[in-house]
Amino acid sequence: MGHNDFLSNAVPVKVNTLNFIPPKQRELKKSPSMPSFYKFENYTKHRSASINRSSIQLHDTNTPSRIPELLQEPPVDTVSVEDSFVDLYIDRNEESPVRSVFNRASSFQSTTLKRRSDITDPQHFDRYGFKKRTQFITEEEYDRWWSEYSQYCIRRKHKWRNFLLKSGLSLKNDLPEKFPPQSEKLKRYVRKGIPAEWRGNAWWYFARGDEMLNKNKGLYSKLLKKVEENKNNKNIIQDLDVIERDLNRTFPDNIHFYRESFQKEEPFMIQALRRVLLAFSIYDTEIGYCQSMNFLAALLLLFLSEEKAFWMLVIITKKYLPGVHSVNLEGVNVDQGVLILCIKEYLPELWSKMEASMLNTTGQKSISQFEILNKLPPMTLSTASWFMSCFVGVVPIETTLRIWDCLFYEKSHFLFKVSLAILKLSEEELLERKLSISQSILATFSNESLEHINSHGSGGSANHRSRPRVEDMTQDDYDMLFFQVIQTFPKKLLNPNDIFEKVIFKKKMTLNKLDQEEIDKVRKYVSSQRDKWARFNKVLNKDSSNNGNNDPGNKMLYKNLDDTSSIQEGTDNISLSNEEVMDTLLSEVSGFKRISLSGVNWNNSIKIRVKNIRQKK
Amino acid sequence: MLQFKLVLLGDSSVGKSSIVNRFVKDTFDEFRESTIGAAFLSQSIKIKDPKTNQDVIIKFEIWDTAGQERYKSLAPMYYRNANAALVVYDITIADSLLKAKSWVNELKEKVGNSTDDNDNDNDNNNNNNNLVIHLVGNKLDLVEDDPEMRSVATEDAVKYSTDENLLFKEVSAKTDFNIKEVFQTIGEKLYEIRQKELDNNNNKQNKGEINISLPRPSTNDSTSCCS
Ligand SMILES: Nc1nc2c(ncn2[C@@H]2O[C@H](COP(=O)(O)OP(=O)(O)OP(=O)(O)O)[C@@H](O)[C@H]2O)c(=O)[nH]1
Ligand SMILES: [Mg+2]
Numbered sequence: 001m002g003h004n005d006f007l008s009n010a011v012p013v014k015v016n017t018l019n020f021i022p023p024k025q026r027e028l029k030k031s032p033s034m035p036s037f038y039k040f041e042n043y044t045k046h047r048s049a050s051i052n053r054s055s056i057q058l059h060d061t062n063t064p065s066r067i068p069e070l071l072q073e074p075p076v077d078t079v080s081v082e083d084s085f086v087d088l089y090i091d092r093n094e095e096s097p098v099r100s101v102f103n104r105a106s107s108f109q110s111t112t113l114k115r116r117s118d119i120t121d122p123q124h125f126d127r128y129g130f131k132k133r134t135q136f137i138t139e140e141e142y143d144r145w146w147s148e149y150s151q152y153c154i155r156r157k158h159k160w161r162n163f164l165l166k167s168g169l170s171l172k173n174d175l176p177e178k179f180p181p182q183s184e185k186l187k188r189y190v191r192k193g194i195p196a197e198w199r200g201n202a203w204w205y206f207a208r209g210d211e212m213l214n215k216n217k218g219l220y221s222k223l224l225k226k227v228e229e230n231k232n233n234k235n236i237i238q239d240l241d242v243i244e245r246d247l248n249r250t251f252p253d254n255i256h257f258y259r260e261s262f263q264k265e266e267p268f269m270i271q272a273l274r275r276v277l278l279a280f281s282i283y284d285t286e287i288g289y290c291q292s293m294n295f296l297a298a299l300l301l302l303f304l305s306e307e308k309a310f311w312m313l314v315i316i317t318k319k320y321l322p323g324v325h326s327v328n329l330e331g332v333n334v335d336q337g338v339l340i341l342c343i344k345e346y347l348p349e350l351w352s353k354m355e356a357s358m359l360n361t362t363g364q365k366s367i368s369q370f371e372i373l374n375k376l377p378p379m380t381l382s383t384a385s386w387f388m389s390c391f392v393g394v395v396p397i398e399t400t401l402r403i404w405d406c407l408f409y410e411k412s413h414f415l416f417k418v419s420l421a422i423l424k425l426s427e428e429e430l431l432e433r434k435l436s437i438s439q440s441i442l443a444t445f446s447n448e449s450l451e452h453i454n455s456h457g458s459g460g461s462a463n464h465r466s467r468p469r470v471e472d473m474t475q476d477d478y479d480m481l482f483f484q485v486i487q488t489f490p491k492k493l494l495n496p497n498d499i500f501e502k503v504i505f506k507k508k509m510t511l512n513k514l515d516q517e518e519i520d521k522v523r524k525y526v527s528s529q530r531d532k533w534a535r536f537n538k539v540l541n542k543d544s545s546n547n548g549n550n551d552p553g554n555k556m557l558y559k560n561l562d563d564t565s566s567i568q569e570g571t572d573n574i575s576l577s578n579e580e581v582m583d584t585l586l587s588e589v590s591g592f593k594r595i596s597l598s599g600v601n602w603n604n605s606i607k608i609r610v611k612n613i614r615q616k617k
Numbered sequence: 618m619l620q621f622k623l624v625l626l627g628d629s630s631v632g633k634s635s636i637v638n639r640f641v642k643d644t645f646d647e648f649r650e651s652t653i654g655a656a657f658l659s660q661s662i663k664i665k666d667p668k669t670n671q672d673v674i675i676k677f678e679i680w681d682t683a684g685q686e687r688y689k690s691l692a693p694m695y696y697r698n699a700n701a702a703l704v705v706y707d708i709t710i711a712d713s714l715l716k717a718k719s720w721v722n723e724l725k726e727k728v729g730n731s732t733d734d735n736d737n738d739n740d741n742n743n744n745n746n747n748l749v750i751h752l753v754g755n756k757l758d759l760v761e762d763d764p765e766m767r768s769v770a771t772e773d774a775v776k777y778s779t780d781e782n783l784l785f786k787e788v789s790a791k792t793d794f795n796i797k798e799v800f801q802t803i804g805e806k807l808y809e810i811r812q813k814e815l816d817n818n819n820n821k822q823n824k825g826e827i828n829i830s831l832p833r834p835s836t837n838d839s840t841s842c843c844s
Contacts, residue, residue, distance in 0.1 A: 242685055245630040245651075252648035259648075291629065291685045292653040327687050361698050381680065381694055385654035393650060476620055480678050483657040 020127040020196045022256060022302040024268065127196065128302055129255040130397050136491045137396065145494050149398065152497075157195040179205050190409040191500060193402050200303035203312065206408040207319075212311045220307045223279035239281040239289035247274055250294040257298065272306045273298055280313055287317055290325035292388035299392050299400070316390070320412045324387055330530070335387050335416075336380035337373040337526035338519065342416055343423065346511040350427055353478070354379060360475040373526055374533040378479070382486045386419055395422075395490045402496040413519040420511045421503035426489040433481055437473065618661070618674040621807050624695045626724075627705035628716040629684030632755040635790035636705060637681045640800055645791050654688070655695060656681040662797075664804045675804040677701075696728055701749040701803050708754040708787060711768040717752060721781060724750060747810045751784040751803050752777075758789040 124139060126132050132142040164171060167180040176198060180186050194202045204210070230236040247270050251257040256269040276297045281289045296316060300309035317324070323331025344351045358367055358377050385393075390407060391400045406414040473481070493499060503509060625633040634652050638644055641660040661676040680695045682688065696702060704720045706713040728748050754774055760767040771787060778785035784802055788795040 242629060248648045249630075249651040252646070252650060290687060291651050291683055294651065295653070329687055329690050332691070376694060378694060378697075381655040381691070382657060384691065389653050393653070480620070480659060483678070484659065487657050 022128065022269075023200070023305050125255055126397065128397060130251070131253040134253075134396070134491065136488060137494050142494065149495065149497075153193065153195065156189075156193050160189060160195055160198070163189060175201060177201060177205075187409065190405050191402075191504065193496070194405045196401070199401065199405070200305075200308070203404065203408045204304060204308055207312060207315050209308060209311055209315065212315060213308070216311070219283075220279060220310050223283055224275055226282060227275065227278045237278060237282060240278070242291070243274065243277045243281065243289050243294075246277075246291060246294045250298045254298075256302065269298070269301055272301050272309075276301065276306060276310045276313065279310055284314065284317065286327065287325045288327065290329075290388070292385065293317070293325055295389045295392040299404070320407060321387060321390070321415075330527075332384050332388060333376060334523055334527045334530060336376050336384055337530065338522045339383060339387075339416060339419055340372060340377065340380070341369075341522055341526065342420055342511075342514065346420055346514065347423060347427075350423060353482070357475060357479050357482070360479075370529060370533065373529045379482070379486060382483065383419060386422075386490075387415055390415065391418070391490075395493045399493050399496040399499065402500065411516050413514055413516040416519055417504065417511060417514050418499060420514070421499050422490050422493070423486075424503055424509075424511070425493075425499065426485050429489050430482060430485050433485060434473065434478075437477075437481065618676055619808065619811060620676045620678065621700040621804075622678045622680070622698055623701040623703060623803065624680045624699040625682060625703045625705060626692070626696075626717075626720045627684055628707070628710075628713040631684065631705045631707040631710070631713050632790050633684060633703075633705050634681050636703070636753070636755060636788070636796060636799075637679055639790045639793055639796045641679070643793070645793075652681060652683040654683055654691070660800075662800055662804050664801065664808055666808070673808060675808065677800065677804075692723070693727065696724060696748075699728070699748060700807055701751065702728075703751050703753055703799070703803070704783075705753045705755055706769065707756050708769045708774075709756055709759050709766045714754075714769050714774065718777070721750060721752070721783065724748060725781075747814075749784070749803055749806045749810070750781075751786075751799060753785070753799060754787040755790060757787045757794055758792045 124132055126142070126146070132146075133139040161171065161174075163185070164176050164180070169176055169178050169180065174197075179202060190202075190206075227237065232240075234240050247266075248259065250270075250273060257267055257273075259267055259270065273294065277289055277294060280287070280293070280297075287293075293313065297309060297313050300312050303309075304312060321331060321335070324335060325331070340354075343354065354377055355367070358372070359365070361378070391403050394400070395403070403414070403418050406418075504512065506512065625637060627633050629651065634649055634656065635645060637656075637658055638646070638649070641658050658679045658681065659677060660679065661674050663672050664675055665671065666673050680699075682692065682695050702720075702724055704717045704724075706717040752774065754769060754771075774785060774787075777783075784799075784806065786795050786799050786802075788799060790796060
């Protein structure tokens with residue numbers, strides 16, 4: 001079957017669509033810019049008849065094609081885990097055909113599958129090599145869902161293919177190197193999911209990887225050289241230990257990263273991961289290494305060659321999530337502040353509960369937006385990781401990948417949008433759980449606890465108490481439930497379409513109005529608010545050095561803030577421009593209380609504020 | 618049932634998540650994903666009221682934090698309202714005890730410690746002057762296999778804990794040695810403190826209303842966890 005016949009095949013299900021093989025990351029002895037997987041000849045030479053699945057390989061744009069031969073094979077419409085599974089055990093020594101992939105694979109099967117079948121049997125792994133079963137999803141659930149979702153993926157790929165061809169783009173060996181120009185249609189296609197085996201190319205294309213790479217030709221290999229030369233020098237590679245400690249703690253449930261105890265050599269993926277992270281740590285010394293980048297790099301390595309994965313990591317940390325991984329993590333705090341404001345604006349019900357919780361824990365009667373942005377509510381302890389790892393490990397893998405598709409096409413605001421969507425969906429779960437808890441209160445009350453209450457002569461009569469209501473929960477109970485839901489609910493989002501169809505594609509939902517421009521503005525706003533806070537604090541600590549309390553929650557500060565004159569007096573020793581003071585006060589005026597009561601459009605109020613400030617200039 | 622907030626602190630890879638997972642789910646993974654930000658879990662234990670000998674249920678809300686140095690800037694969020702802190706080090710890595718000590722210092726400075734009997738000038742019932750700090754030396758199993766591997770002597774840690782008035786134990790998340798005991802001790806200590814507070818309150822209010830705690834609903838799924 002020729003290539004074009006293959007493409008014009010009208011029956012999508014017949015098409016070999018879903019075979020996914022990660023690029024084979026291997027030691028780059030010669031040159032790091034070399035494509036980082038196996039030479040095709042070596043790869044195919046030893047293909048045994050027993051494994052005759054065809055596989056469409058992710059490839060480098062500048063790598064000669066290796067696909068045609070594979071296309072000779074009968075297309076299959078199932079996902080072959082075996083292929084990607086076996087790749088892990090390709091021997092590093094390509095000159096030695098005896099210890100070839102498939103010999104290794106078969107010996108692997110005969111020895112290890114018996115021994116640790118639960119761990120290594122391919123049927124337990126998904127197409128990327130992740131274990132299907134997680135703490136929250138059974139393998140049966142996964143398989144049931146996948147039997148449908150894989151059909152969805154095949155349909156989507158068929159549509160993609162038509163779309164690309166209509167746009168006049170060619171598919172070399174079923175792999176696009178270019179994508180159509182930005183449009184609503186393309187956005188919709190991306191949101192519905194990029195075919196897995198195109199993802200590497202698509203992400204790279206949308207994130208303008210080539211621009212980055214062309215500007216920095218050869219740099220990655222230079223960095224690797226430097227790493228190699230300073231292998232044990234902690235003065236130059238300061239994050240050596242932290243990186244090393246995390247290598248085996250990255251995707252331990254993925255066959256490409258998992259290290260069997262009998263394996264003498266590290267999996268290639270781990271070696272590649274080490275190189276990418278070490279190179280990055282000396283490339284961007286402001287960031288160095290931050291835990292969570294291991295997950296970003298690891299996921300990239302499943303889809304892109306090593307060098308490209310490195311540059312994508314640079315792009316993510318610079319362009320999409322600026323400051324998030326920096327040494328002081330200020331970017332994380334800013335983004336969490338932004339998320340809080342978004343919740344206030346788009347999920348007012350959830351917001352009111354969060355506010356109640358904050359008042360409860362601080363014991364205050366009211367809390368200013370200024371304070372919230374700086375102290376951040378405890379929920380952000382969980383949501384911070386959503387941003388740092390771009391949802392890797394937060395939601396199941398297929399869902400993560402759909403988020404990444406949109407992240408690279410729509411930029412960082414999509415992370416906020418999807419966070420809101422997840423929070424919105426968790427609200428439902430929260431309600432359900434609350435109900436079941438009410439029932440458990442009933443159960444508790446009908447047992448020993450009644451005695452307990454009676455013996456203590458509690459005011460509430462047993463009759464009254466035996467009708468439990470949701471309100472019986474204390475704020476602490478509610479908070480705890482809330483944290484639990486926030487932690488566990490996303491992990492159950494096996495089906496990406498739950499997020500996309502229930503929220504993201506619902507035009508009527510106001511949270512879908514959120515766009516990049518807004519996020520950029522709010523990021524600036526929050527970051528300036530936090531800046532001011534820090535500066536006020538400095539002043540405050542000077543003023544009240546006898547106090548010894550450097551907690552920013554100091555009440556003095558709020559007194560000052562409520563009164564313009566005292567701000568100006570109180571800030572003699574720092575240079576706060578009028579504009580900054582105005583900005584602070586204006587932002588206080590547009591505090592969330594007014595918004596939630598009057599429904600004032602917060603976005604407009606920000607725009608107006610910015611306009612006001614400009615006029616004053 | 619009484620509810621307490623407990624926070625885990627300590628250098629990366631000393632085994633904080635492993636300890637929590639042993640305690641909450643009774644499992645151990647050789648390779649566990651490193652924690653990003655923080656993970657929330659909860660687990661209940663039973664202790665005996667020393668006076669009445671009745672069972673009391675203590676429910677821990679546990680915040681397991683990420684150990685890398687830079688995450689320290691997020692730490693105040695975790696320990697802001699904590700009742701107890703489990704500060705963990707790895708007995709095979711001397712440096713990790715230094716990190717643990719700096720956590721202890723920070724906690725004492727910012728939160729206060731159970732030994733300080735200061736009167737509080739506000740009525741905020743969430744004040745943290747009664748923070749219980751438990752120091753834990755983890756990975757004891759490694760030393761049992763090979764004594765050479767130890768780089769923190771038990772006596773040193775004991776002395777430090779006594780000086781600083783901390784609870785202390787050496788444990789192994791891998792073999793489940795002393796893990797439950799640590800939480801049991803913390804639970805008992807917290808209960809003791811809570812009882813004292815109640816007594817104080819009652820004395821103050823003379824024969825005012827008794828501040829009984831109604832049984833709390835259990836937020837079922839005690840095993841929920843994020844890692
Ligand atoms: N031998 C042994 N290994 C342990 C023990 N506890 C933890 N480990 C191992 O130490 C490594 C790190 O454990 P974690 O629980 O992830 O460490 P952590 O303190 O949570 O690390 P961060 O999340 O990075 O802060 C893992 O590989 C564990 O398997 C133990 O008691 N004995
Ligand atoms: Mg951990």
